[in-house]
Amino acid sequence: MNDAVVAVAGWGKTEELANAVAREPNPERVLVLTYTETNQREDTLRIFQKTAGTKRHASVMGWKAFQLRDIVRPYLPLLYPGIRLRGLSNRDVDLDQRPGGAARYLTRDGDAYPSLLGKLTLDAIDSSKGAAIRRLERLYDSIYIDEAQDLRGNDLCVLERLLKSSIDVHIFLDPRQSTLSTAEKDRKYKKNYPNAEVIKLYREWEGKGLLDIRYENETHRSIAPIAALSDIIVGDELGFGPTVSIVEPRGRHDGIYIIAKSDLNRYVNEYGATLLALQKSEKYGISDSMNFRKSKGMTRDDVVIVTTGPIEKFLTTGAALKPVSVCSFYVAVTRARYSVALAVENPERVFRSIADTSSIWGNLSIQLLY
Amino acid sequence: MIRELRVSGFRILKDFVWEPKEGLNILVGANSAGKSTVLDAIELVTRGSIRGQGARRSLSPDWFNKDIVDAFFQELGGPLEGMNVPEIKIVAVFSEDWRLARITGANDPDKKFKDAPGIYITYSVSPNLLPQFLEECRSIEEAGGPFVLPTDYYDCSWHIFQGDPIVRRPNGVSCTRIDTMPEPRSRAVDAYTKSYVGEELDDDKKFEVASRFRQVYAQVDRDILAGITVNCSGRGDLGLQIDRSPRTDWTNSIVLHRDGLPLYALGSAEQTLTKCAVSLENADSESILLLEEPECHLSYSWLNDLVGVIADAASEDRQIFVTTHSPFVLNRLGLDSLSVMAEGNSPRRISDLSDDTVRYFKRLSGYDTLRIALADRAVLVEGPTDELVFDWAFRKARGKLPHEKGIDVIECGTSHKRLLELAAALEKSGIAALRDNDGDDPDYWAGLAESHLSKDRAFFCGTPEEGKTIEPQMVEANRDKLKTLASIVRKRGNSTDKLEEFMTNNKTEWALRLLEADMSESEVLDIPSYILNAINFIDPAPESAENE
Numbered sequence: 044m045n046d047a048v049v050a051v052a053g054w055g056k057t058e059e060l061a062n063a064v065a066r067e068p069n070p071e072r073v074l075v076l077t078y079t080e081t082n083q084r085e086d087t088l089r090i091f092q093k094t095a096g097t098k099r100h101a102s103v104m105g106w107k108a109f110q111l112r113d114i115v116r117p118y119l120p121l122l123y124p125g126i127r128l129r130g131l132s133n134r135d136v137d138l139d140q141r142p143g144g145a146a147r148y149l150t151r152d153g154d155a156y157p158s159l160l161g162k163l164t165l166d167a168i169d170s171s172k173g174a175a176i177r178r179l180e181r182l183y184d185s186i187y188i189d190e191a192q193d194l195r196g197n198d199l200c201v202l203e204r205l206l207k208s209s210i211d212v213h214i215f216l217d218p219r220q221s222t223l224s225t226a227e228k229d230r231k232y233k234k235n236y237p238n239a240e241v242i243k244l245y246r247e248w249e250g251k252g253l254l255d256i257r258y259e260n261e262t263h264r265s266i267a268p269i270a271a272l273s274d275i276i277v278g279d280e281l282g283f284g285p286t287v288s289i290v291e292p293r294g295r296h297d298g299i300y301i302i303a304k305s306d307l308n309r310y311v312n313e314y315g316a317t318l319l320a321l322q323k324s325e326k327y328g329i330s331d332s333m334n335f336r337k338s339k340g341m342t343r344d345d346v347v348i349v350t351t352g353p354i355e356k357f358l359t360t361g362a363a364l365k366p367v368s369v370c371s372f373y374v375a376v377t378r379a380r381y382s383v384a385l386a387v388e389n390p391e392r393v394f395r396s397i398a399d400t401s402s403i404w405g406n407l408s409i410q411l412l413y
Numbered sequence: 414m415i416r417e418l419r420v421s422g423f424r425i426l427k428d429f430v431w432e433p434k435e436g437l438n439i440l441v442g443a444n445s446a447g448k449s450t451v452l453d454a455i456e457l458v459t460r461g462s463i464r465g466q467g468a469r470r471s472l473s474p475d476w477f478n479k480d481i482v483d484a485f486f487q488e489l490g491g492p493l494e495g496m497n498v499p500e501i502k503i504v505a506v507f508s509e510d511w512r513l514a515r516i517t518g519a520n521d522p523d524k525k526f527k528d529a530p531g532i533y534i535t536y537s538v539s540p541n542l543l544p545q546f547l548e549e550c551r552s553i554e555e556a557g558g559p560f561v562l563p564t565d566y567y568d569c570s571w572h573i574f575q576g577d578p579i580v581r582r583p584n585g586v587s588c589t590r591i592d593t594m595p596e597p598r599s600r601a602v603d604a605y606t607k608s609y610v611g612e613e614l615d616d617d618k619k620f621e622v623a624s625r626f627r628q629v630y631a632q633v634d635r636d637i638l639a640g641i642t643v644n645c646s647g648r649g650d651l652g653l654q655i656d657r658s659p660r661t662d663w664t665n666s667i668v669l670h671r672d673g674l675p676l677y678a679l680g681s682a683e684q685t686l687t688k689c690a691v692s693l694e695n696a697d698s699e700s701i702l703l704l705e706e707p708e709c710h711l712s713y714s715w716l717n718d719l720v721g722v723i724a725d726a727a728s729e730d731r732q733i734f735v736t737t738h739s740p741f742v743l744n745r746l747g748l749d750s751l752s753v754m755a756e757g758n759s760p761r762r763i764s765d766l767s768d769d770t771v772r773y774f775k776r777l778s779g780y781d782t783l784r785i786a787l788a789d790r791a792v793l794v795e796g797p798t799d800e801l802v803f804d805w806a807f808r809k810a811r812g813k814l815p816h817e818k819g820i821d822v823i824e825c826g827t828s829h830k831r832l833l834e835l836a837a838a839l840e841k842s843g844i845a846a847l848r849d850n851d852g853d854d855p856d857y858w859a860g861l862a863e864s865h866l867s868k869d870r871a872f873f874c875g876t877p878e879e880g881k882t883i884e885p886q887m888v889e890a891n892r893d894k895l896k897t898l899a900s901i902v903r904k905r906g907n908s909t910d911k912l913e914e915f916m917t918n919n920k921t922e923w924a925l926r927l928l929e930a931d932m933s934e935s936e937v938l939d940i941p942s943y944i945l946n947a948i949n950f951i952d953p954a955p956e957s958a959e960n961e
Binding site for chain 2 (some may be wrong): 112116117119120121124128171174177181182
């Protein structure tokens with residue numbers, strides 16, 4: 044039976060996935076897939092913690108490595124006879140050149156272009172006339188997919204084929220954190236299901252009986268005000284429902300703060316907060332900052348976010364952010380356990396806007412520092 | 414199990430395809446027909462090694478097919494395009510099996526299978542070394558030979574049908590070769606002993622053994638070796654001590670013994686049987702077992718034991734390949750497992766042998782079924798008399814004995830039908846069966862074997878009017894030369910009185926005299942017509958001879 048767990052940031056997806064994998068009766072017939080190397084490392088460690096001491100282990104693989112090794116490589120001869128597949132190319136396809144045939148998917152050396160690997164995989168499945176899926180069915184009882192919101196374009200079609208196979212597919216995703224894409228240049232589904240809207244596709248699959256969706260809205264990471272802020276950022280057009288925090292405030296410096304960008308240095312020193320920014324940190328005179336998107340998966344007590352122009356505008360006027368910015372901002376905010384400081388150009392204006400209880404901010408309590 | 418084996422360019426196997434069956438496969442053929450090369454090919458492709466040595470390092474120039482190598486050196490002067498650089502390729506395709514899903518795919522180098530589990534190994538010159546390789550070959554050619562390929566330019570690559578190169582044997586594929594040659598140490602037995610020791614001794618015991626070994630080493634070092642200095646010509650003196658490297662680890666010093674005799678000191682028969690039993694014990698049940706000429710180094714009764722062990726081990730999952738020259742092994746293991754090969758050609762597998770006939774030869778395992786399997790042309794006769802008379806008749810008609818023209822005369826009692834069935838199952842052509850009519854019409858006897866007869870396999874019997882057995886037939890054929898016949902077949906005198914009775918009572922004897930008699934005398938006699946017909950069938954006379 045296939046299922047998808049749609050969980051808020053901080054629910055504990057990795058933990059839950061590791062527990063489920065550890066319960067599998069035949070771990071050697073279990074595959075865990077995720078897009079980024081960071082997640083592969085994290086999943087491997089977490090699963091190993093749960094299963095230490097046993098001899099048989101599930102294998103954790105990158106989504107693209109899986110496509111290459113288990114589908115494209117075995118059946119490429121049926122699709123493009125005589126072409127030797129080497130690996131994954133570091134540079135992506137240049138669609139402006141309008142490459143055709145195999146050249147659309149593979150470099151001259153036989154390396155697959157990352158963005159179109161999903162389509163190549165799908166074509167390989169089709170030209171094998173079902174053999175590729177049969178092969179997978181013989182190899183695996185269940186496939187777990189972590190951070191599935193990263194799967195985009197034709198990778199989603201490949202996922203659909205897996206859902207239709209006899210393999211049990213267990214998907215973990217948070218569409219609100221759709222900041223990465225496995226298929227940057229692939230136009231498939233891009234318009235209809237951008238970023239968090241990918242949930243609509245999963246709901247269609249649920250409608251067709253391909254999987255069951257479960258929503259997990261409890262955060263074990265962030266205190267209530269932070270959860271509330273994250274909900275406002277996402278909005279409720281997609282019907283994810285409100286996040287519920289079960290974290291007790293620690294009793295000092297909890298909640299949401301507004302500071303001026305000029306006070307960044309002082310704030311970081313005073314509260315030991317982790318700086319999340321889109322630009323290089325040197326600009327703010329701090330040596331250690333992290334990109335919003337790269338912060339995915341990590342947890343910090345205190346976080347300070349250097350807001351971008353559009354974010355500050357959103358904070359002051361409620362003007363909608365681009366879908367991708369919504370996701371990045373959501374990721375950044377949900378890293379924090381106890382406090383989130385928003386560094387802005389004009390702290391007073393932002394503060395006035397948020398304090399206005401008639402705005403989208405409702406009763407969100409914030410403090411203006413310095 | 415291996416469903417198809419393809420070998421090209423490997424020794425005598427120039428272009429070889431074989432579909433072995435599940436369970437047991439018995440490979441027979443003349444010497445140098447390529448039987449062991451088939452086993453070598455299976456070992457190489459499934460293990461990536463041969464006789465314990467890695468495939469890469471094992472390559473030797475004589476592995477390449479000689480015809481291909483010679484042709485290559487001949488073409489060297491010509492244009493580079495289309496040059497056939499000698500290569501070796503061995504492909505094993507397995508039957509569909511979920512346990513082999515990982516090695517399943519469409520990467521069959523010959524593009525024959527679109528979705529099958531398989532492995533292949535190739536030896537070829539890497540493209541970037543090709544110019545130097547050709548240069549080197551040209552200089553060999555200019556020097557006038559010997560035409561030996563410089564193998565150091567060759568790359569060995571081992572792949573699965575999924576497409577990945579592999580360095581280790583894939584899960585689910587295993588192959589064990591049982592050597593019947595007596596040898597000082599068998600790797601399989603050593604490994605088995607080691608793992609047995611590992612399981613039998615608990616950690617404390619192991620520490621104790623290791624500790625005692627160390628004590629003995631230390632004692633020998635201290636008490637004996639310490640007193641010896643090794644002069645090292647001006648570079649300072651060296652001392653002696655016992656080697657403590659893993660090579661001399663105590664687990665390597667433990668061997669199997671029977672009544673105090675280590676296995677390697679036992680007779681080769683016991684060695685072979687133990688090795689075979691150990692390999693079967695160890696091998697995964699889905700493994701491939703290779704066994705070369707088990708009859709060598711084994712006496713009859715041991716062989717009987719071994720054959721029993723092999724027959725029991727064959728199963729749906731375990732594929733066994735046996736080469737043999739022994740009809741006993743062949744009959745006991747079951748003729749239905751037979752594949753016949755000749756000169757590197759793809760073997761012919763037996764098909765459609767009735768269970769009844771398989772059982773018949775299993776029980777009467779003395780029959781020389783191998784001869785019929787290997788013969789180019791064969792004549793089946795009842796007994797020694799018939800064989801001797803046929804030899805005589807053939808020599809008279811063709812000037813040579815049958816075996817000199819590659820015709821095997823096989824005595825088979827009255828089992829013509831069984832052997833004809835075997836010949837038919839092997840699609841043998843050129844088989845003549847001769848038998849006494851025993852008072853019945855020849856058509857009756859031919860009718861019994863009819864389903865196994867063809868234009869290339871025929872039955873020959875004398876007519877009842879000319880006599881029931883070969884003696885009256887011979888007398889009838891020489892009605893007008895009875896004196897000559899009598900003088901040849903009788904020890905003394907040439908009385909034609911009761912000649913037929915005498916011959917019948919002295920069966921082999923008269924026939925031997927006929928064959929050994931002076932040819933100028935014996936060839937005056939006439940050949941019974943059914944024998945002559947058989948000769949003309951098995952060895953059609955050239956037209957010129959016909960006209961004489």
